[in-house]
Amino acid sequence: MVIFLVIISLGLFVLLANAGNNEVRTSRWLGPNDAMQPMHPLDEPGLRGEALAQPGLRGRGLPGTERPNGNPLRSPHTVMTQGYGVGTHAPAEVWGAIDLAIDSTGDGRADPEGTWNHPIYATHHGIVKVTPNSYPAGNHVWVTNDAYRTGYAHLAEFAVTTGQFVEAGDLIGFIGSTGMSSGPHLDYQVWVWEHGRWVNVNPLGFGALDGVP
Numbered sequence: 001m002v003i004f005l006v007i008i009s010l011g012l013f014v015l016l017a018n019a020g021n022n023e024v025r026t027s028r029w030l031g032p033n034d035a036m037q038p039m040h041p042l043d044e045p046g047l048r049g050e051a052l053a054q055p056g057l058r059g060r061g062l063p064g065t066e067r068p069n070g071n072p073l074r075s076p077h078t079v080m081t082q083g084y085g086v087g088t089h090a091p092a093e094v095w096g097a098i099d100l101a102i103d104s105t106g107d108g109r110a111d112p113e114g115t116w117n118h119p120i121y122a123t124h125h126g127i128v129k130v131t132p133n134s135y136p137a138g139n140h141v142w143v144t145n146d147a148y149r150t151g152y153a154h155l156a157e158f159a160v161t162t163g164q165f166v167e168a169g170d171l172i173g174f175i176g177s178t179g180m181s182s183g184p185h186l187d188y189q190v191w192v193w194e195h196g197r198w199v200n201v202n203p204l205g206f207g208a209l210d211g212v213p
């Protein structure tokens with residue numbers, strides 16, 4: 001009798017575990033834990049100096065690739081799931097960003113299946129700073145040069161390391177849902193160096209949805 005109960009309990013446990021797995025298509029935010037590093041977009045004041053000091057950074061890359069340009073997902077199936085300066089992107093001077101995901105089924109809405117692990121590309125040249133497991137940005141990448149900085153948040157995986165130099169179009173990572181995120185997407189930020197400080201600007205002014213019908 002006892003052995004039957006044990007077998008039935010095990011069976012139920014396996015069933016429940018599988019049901020749970022099927023339900024969770026997108027990650028749920030459970031709050032920061034002790035392992036997470038707090039991060040703020042205005043941190044890393046030294047990065048621009050590092051970029052300036054990098055031998056060969058100035059004048060490197062194709063003309064015009066200093067300024068961020070184009071869609072970091074490089075896909076015509078890109079959809080914007082949250083706009084600039086609204087919701088979690090407010091106030092814009094701190095959290096200004098757009099959220100991008102992929103519509104792989106053509107119904108005009110983002111879907112997790114097409115979005116998970118979609119490649120992310122640098123939109124300009126610069127030096128890389130990687131911050132794993134940060135709050136609220138999860139796995140985060142900065143690309144910084146002397147005039148521009150772009151931020152890429154919630155990555156599943158990095159394809160670059162801190163101190164690495166990237167050109168516009170280089171692969172930097174893959175879409176995930178790490179940090180404060182309710183599902184897989186890329187949170188994309190553009191910053192401009194003006195009057196001695198980084199100023200957050202709307203990525204749509206930098207072609208972030210170019211090529212999307």
Ligand SMILES: [Zn+2]
Nearest residue numbers: 097098099187
């Ligand atoms: Zn976002």
